[in-house]
Amino acid sequence: MIPTSIDKFVASYIKSNPKEKRQDIIIQLKAAVSAKQEGTLCSQCGQQIWAIGTAIAGWNACFTCLTGEADDSGDFEIDRVC
Ligand SMILES: [Zn+2]
Structure with a gap:
């Protein structure tokens, strides 16, 4: 994944x-990033969650369960809270 802030x-x-x-998205992203750091797993398959996808979808989801794709090399992921 491509790291972003x-x-x-x-x-x-x-x-x-x-x-x-804007403020709602930021709150959801921060919550998802801390959930990921705490080791929260995808509620469908048990893999590490995708913070961006989790924030937008509203449930603990990994990239593959959310997008149906295996290749995440062109997608973004938050690697830091600030
Ligand atoms: Zn999954």
């Missing part, structure tokens, strides 16, 4: 989803 991800996410509230 919450700030960078939110900026591009809001650009493509202008109706979403």
Whole structure:
């Protein structure tokens, strides 16, 4: 995955989803990143969760369960909270 920060991800996410509230996304992302750091696992298959996908989908999900794809090399993941 391509590492990114919450700030960078939110900026591009809001650009493509202008109706979403910036502050809500940030809160959800922070919660998902801390859940991942605490070792939360995908509720479907038990793999490590994808913080961005979990934040947007609203359930503890890994990349494959959420997207149906195995290759995550072109997708972003938050690697730090700030
Ligand atoms: Zn999964």
